[in-house]
Amino acid sequence: MKKLFLIGIKDLKLMFRDRAALTFMLLAPFLLTIGMGFVTGRFSGGSTGISDIPVVIVNLDNNQLGNALVDLFNSEDLAELMEPTASSDPEAARQLIDSDQASAAVIIPEGFTRSIIPAEGTMFDPNAVTPEAVKIEVYANPSRPTGAGIVKAIVDEFVSRVEEGRMRGMTSIVGLMQSGLLNPQNAEAEARALFENVDQIESTVITLKTDTQGAEAVEFDLLAYFAPGMALMFLMYTVSYGGRSILAERAQGTLPRLMISPTQSVQILGGKVLGIFFMGVAQVGILILASAMFFQVKWGDAPGILALILAAVFGATGWGMLITAFAHTPAQVANTGTVVMLIFSILGGSFINLENFPPFIQTISKITPNAWGLDGFTTLALGGTLKNLTEPITALLVMGTVLFGVAVVIFNRNGLVQK
Amino acid sequence: MISILEVRGLKKNYGDFAAVKGITFDIKEGEIFSLLGPNGAGKTTTISMLSTLYAPTSGDATIGGHSITKDPMAVKQVIGVVPQEIALYEDLTARENLLFWGQMYGLSGKSLNSRVDEVLEQIGLVDKAKNRVKTYSGGMKRRVNIGVGLLHKPRLLFMDEPTVGIDPQSRRAILDTVKDLNKQGMTVLYTTHYMEEAQELSDRVGIIDHGELIALGTQKELTLQVGETDTLILHIGEHDDPEALANSLDGVPDVLEAIATDGEVSVVAREAEEVLAAVVTKANDRGIKIRSIDIREPNLEAVFLHLTGRALRD
Numbered sequence: 036m037k038k039l040f041l042i043g044i045k046d047l048k049l050m051f052r053d054r055a056a057l058t059f060m061l062l063a064p065f066l067l068t069i070g071m072g073f074v075t076g077r078f079s080g081g082s083t084g085i086s087d088i089p090v091v092i093v094n095l096d097n098n099q100l101g102n103a104l105v106d107l108f109n110s111e112d113l114a115e116l117m118e119p120t121a122s123s124d125p126e127a128a129r130q131l132i133d134s135d136q137a138s139a140a141v142i143i144p145e146g147f148t149r150s151i152i153p154a155e156g157t158m159f160d161p162n163a164v165t166p167e168a169v170k171i172e173v174y175a176n177p178s179r180p181t182g183a184g185i186v187k188a189i190v191d192e193f194v195s196r197v198e199e200g201r202m203r204g205m206t207s208i209v210g211l212m213q214s215g216l217l218n219p220q221n222a223e224a225e226a227r228a229l230f231e232n233v234d235q236i237e238s239t240v241i242t243l244k245t246d247t248q249g250a251e252a253v254e255f256d257l258l259a260y261f262a263p264g265m266a267l268m269f270l271m272y273t274v275s276y277g278g279r280s281i282l283a284e285r286a287q288g289t290l291p292r293l294m295i296s297p298t299q300s301v302q303i304l305g306g307k308v309l310g311i312f313f314m315g316v317a318q319v320g321i322l323i324l325a326s327a328m329f330f331q332v333k334w335g336d337a338p339g340i341l342a343l344i345l346a347a348v349f350g351a352t353g354w355g356m357l358i359t360a361f362a363h364t365p366a367q368v369a370n371t372g373t374v375v376m377l378i379f380s381i382l383g384g385s386f387i388n389l390e391n392f393p394p395f396i397q398t399i400s401k402i403t404p405n406a407w408g409l410d411g412f413t414t415l416a417l418g419g420t421l422k423n424l425t426e427p428i429t430a431l432l433v434m435g436t437v438l439f440g441v442a443v444v445i446f447n448r449n450g451l452v453q454k
Numbered sequence: 455m456i457s458i459l460e461v462r463g464l465k466k467n468y469g470d471f472a473a474v475k476g477i478t479f480d481i482k483e484g485e486i487f488s489l490l491g492p493n494g495a496g497k498t499t500t501i502s503m504l505s506t507l508y509a510p511t512s513g514d515a516t517i518g519g520h521s522i523t524k525d526p527m528a529v530k531q532v533i534g535v536v537p538q539e540i541a542l543y544e545d546l547t548a549r550e551n552l553l554f555w556g557q558m559y560g561l562s563g564k565s566l567n568s569r570v571d572e573v574l575e576q577i578g579l580v581d582k583a584k585n586r587v588k589t590y591s592g593g594m595k596r597r598v599n600i601g602v603g604l605l606h607k608p609r610l611l612f613m614d615e616p617t618v619g620i621d622p623q624s625r626r627a628i629l630d631t632v633k634d635l636n637k638q639g640m641t642v643l644y645t646t647h648y649m650e651e652a653q654e655l656s657d658r659v660g661i662i663d664h665g666e667l668i669a670l671g672t673q674k675e676l677t678l679q680v681g682e683t684d685t686l687i688l689h690i691g692e693h694d695d696p697e698a699l700a701n702s703l704d705g706v707p708d709v710l711e712a713i714a715t716d717g718e719v720s721v722v723a724r725e726a727e728e729v730l731a732a733v734v735t736k737a738n739d740r741g742i743k744i745r746s747i748d749i750r751e752p753n754l755e756a757v758f759l760h761l762t763g764r765a766l767r768d
């Protein structure tokens with residue numbers, strides 16, 4: 036097992052020393068994403084490229100915490116980023132989203148504050164009923180994942196600060212006061228209240244609802260769509276690069292040399308596969324971090340992202356192995372890999388949204404890791420979490436497993452080195 | 455002395471083509487054994503089978519008592535292999551290569567590091583150890599290639615034409631390294647198509663041609679096969695016909711054998727001086743220009759020539 040790992044690490048190291056490969060793996064997708072950003076006018080407004088996100092706020096709470104959240108959206112800090120409008124009717128607000136007139140609606144339900152801070156006088160009353168937890172709803176526009184993602188992030192941040200306050204009592208109340216979220220006069224009383232209530236209130240105070248109907252809207256935030264698309268496209272390059280290295284090692288004699296060292300051939304092949312996997316994870320990870328840093332693309336739930344990267348790379352690695360198993364020379368892998376990369380990226384929706392395509396194309400697209408990966412990344416950008424990824428992740432894992440099986444059978448038949 | 459390697463009827467076919475046709479020989483612990491043969495003789499194929507890379511078509515061999523077909527894993531621990539083609543990661547440094555291959559041979563931690571230092575010393579690359587292999591000269595790469603084979607201190611070292619295509623200085627260094635290793639107790643199986651190398655290094659030599667072991671023994675034993683003869687190598691003019699000269703020399707008294715090879719005629723005689731005058735006269739008679747003459751005492755080249763009617767070198 037240790038040798039398997041060492042072989043994988045060695046391949047990762049070699050990848051980072053191969054300038055030409057890095058250009059394809061990291062620079063090309065990055066530049067293409069920037070290109071798409073300019074084409075779609077993503078960079079025209081503001082330094083971050085994102086500004087004036089239209090958000091509808093419905094404050095039914097009309098109490099301390101609800102008002103604080105409204106104030107937050109209208110604050111100086113967010114003036115450039117947000118363009119909030121107030122509404123009193125949740126239904127009307129949702130309608131605005133469905134008709135694509137805003138990125139998201141934030142609906143603060145009645146009794147939100149009360150659910151966290153009990154009314155005066157009820158605190159020490161053993162007969163008082165603990166109010167049921169009510170949750171803020173962020174109604175997101177799926178065709179504007181970035182804007183919706185930012186709104187959700189702000190609400191999340193606010194809620195987590197409220198939650199933290201509840202957990203930590205006094206300490207965090209001071210923090211809330213400093214950030215202007217709480218009125219100093221009420222602080223002491225509320226602090227106690229928050230502190231007392233810690234274990235009585237459900238910890239999730241927010242749910243996110245996405246409406247699939249909205250997906251028909253024409254205006255996508257193309258960058259949030261293209262960044263994962265490009266990453267997935269060039270992930271296909273990386274796995275064929277990795278597969279190629281198996282044949283290259285055969286040609287350059289290092290594979291036979293491994294075979295005559297006291298290392299089992301399963302470990303050698305396993306190590307090479309692990310190497311491809313490492314390369315893919317490194318590549319997609321770097322691209323995601325870079326786009327989050329430089330383009331402020333909000334990718335969403337971190338555990339979800341991590342799981343999806345691992346699954347997508349696994350599925351893609353299966354394809355890389357299959358291509359390699361059928362090929363005889365590194366050049367064949369490179370050529371086939373390039374063709375597969377292009378077909379898969381088109382078929383997988385890296386360039387064009389497939390939703391307007393005939394159903395059979397959408398069915399065929401299911402053989403690509405690109406389609407499932409993109410599906411997952413979009414779900415996450417819209418605020419989904421790991422829970423919502425069961426389908427794409429399962430599909431990618433099954434895909435990888437089946438392809439590995441086939442590749443191993445072929446490798447076994449032909450032998451790792453010519454016998 | 456005990457045999458560390460026993461080869462019995464080892465055979466390898468590539469499809470219909472028999473590359474190694476059932477060879478049998480032993481190597482004794484502590485000796486340097488050379489397999490001498492021209493290109494395509496089957497040297498690499500033999501090494502590949504012995505190092506468990508290719509399964510033999512038939513036959514078997516034991517190394518340190520372990521069968522190469524039945525217990526390859528045990529064999530791998532005993533042997534070190536220096537392949538004919540340089541097999542290294544060009545984008546890693548010499549040190550990184552040695553570390554990686556050391557790990558593949560089960561070394562780790564401190565002992566790995568100190569062993570890598572020792573080997574770098576041995577192959578004379580301490581100074582350049584931190585440069586990537588792709589920046590090295592052919593000779594330096596060859597030395598790293600050898601170093602990898604030494605890491606786990608194998609009892610038996612296979613070296614497959616380790617001096618091909620390098621400068622005389624590096625070749626000298628490599629030959630000296632082989633002798634050093636042998637002095638320290640390592641048994642060596644060395645393949646080459648350079649007669650001089652086999653002559654300088656080996657305790658015993660096997661001559662291989664077309665997949666067959668055509669002669670086997672100490673150098674003395676082998677040269678005795680051709681008798682106490684000298685060989686005159688006549689380098690003749692570009693446009694002259696070596697065949698014609700060889701034929702005309704065949705009947706000359708004291709000439710035992712005259713063989714034409716590319717641009718040369720090899721004349722075997724009991725004493726070179728006895729035939730020299732006659733040879734020059736014959737050439738003059740036919741208007742063939744002799745550019746130079748080498749006189750060689752009995753050597754492996756002569757043995758090969760005698761056995762195959764061809765020169766060892768192409």
Ligand SMILES: Nc1ncnc2c1ncn2[C@@H]1O[C@H](COP(=O)(O)OP(=O)(O)OP(=O)(O)O)[C@@H](O)[C@H]1O
Pocket residue numbers: 453468471473491492493494495496497498499500538615647
């Ligand atoms: N994989 C292979 N498939 C088919 N024929 C092969 C293969 N490998 C070697 N041969 C043939 O087998 C014969 C022996 O080859 P081998 O490489 O063992 O010779 P060698 O003595 O090592 O020659 P050299 O001095 O050129 O390295 C040659 O005729 C070669 O063409």
Ligand SMILES: [Mg+2]
Pocket residue numbers: 497498499538614615
């Ligand atoms: Mg060879």
